[in-house]
Amino acid sequence: MLTRRQRPLAHDLADALGDRIAGGELTPGTQLPTEAAFMDEFGVSRTVVREALSKLQQTGAVRTRHGVGTFVVGPPDAGKGFRIGPRHLATLRDVIAVLELRIGIETEAAALAAQRRDDSHLKSMRAALDDFTHAVEAGRDAVEADLRFHREIARATGNPHFSGLMATLGAKIIPRARLGADDVLDQERSIYLRRVNTEHESIYDAIATGDAEGARAAMRTHLANSRERRRRASADA
Secondary structure, eight states, rough: OOOSSOOHHHHOOOHHHHHHTTSSSSSSBOOOOOOHHHHHTTOOOHHHHHHHHHHHHHHTSSEEEEEEEEESSSSSTTTTTOOOOGGGGGSHHHHHHHHHHHHHHHHHHHHHHHHHHHHHHHHHHHHHHHHHHHHTTTTOOOOOHHHHHHHHHHHHSOOHHHHHHHHOOGGGGGGGHHHOOOOOHHHHHHHHHHHHHHHHHHHHHHTTTTHHHHHHHHHHHHHHHHHHHHHHHHHHO
């Protein structure tokens, strides 16, 4: 079982699996065990396993074949690859720049998800949206559920590069995480979050009905709205 707590468990799990690949315990071409097997072995959640595998995909250590499984490619190349770190998110202008990147990436991801999603993807998206609603109703922000919804859309594309990029970007791609949301929501913030989740519902509905163009448009609207809110905040500051 993974017990370290100084950083996310997904990093620890990705490192552990990377060590097995680098050490030859898992050789190129080998199919990885199921998510459930990793959950039992390491004592972590399914979300942690999926994030760890996404990180390994981004480093080129593994590759997922949709509907078949995840296979070892070779040792992870941790020293290379695209990264957005704290220095890239220092100002509101930086956050806006990342939102523009997300518009370019996630609008197409939403369209692909509408074409390729299966029932398990829809179930995971639905759970994230419900968790978002429950968090707001309890007077809390919903950054984790927000991020999970977007990551599930990336996973539903069936293209590991979308999932890998989302894993690389991390929680800071959610502007509220960057700005430091209060633990207890005031009325204005609750109204704002409900509006955000209404936008999420529009994305989900389009994906669920297989409407690729509708999903693309709904995602663009959602992220463009977020960008404009950040722009207004930057202007006010």
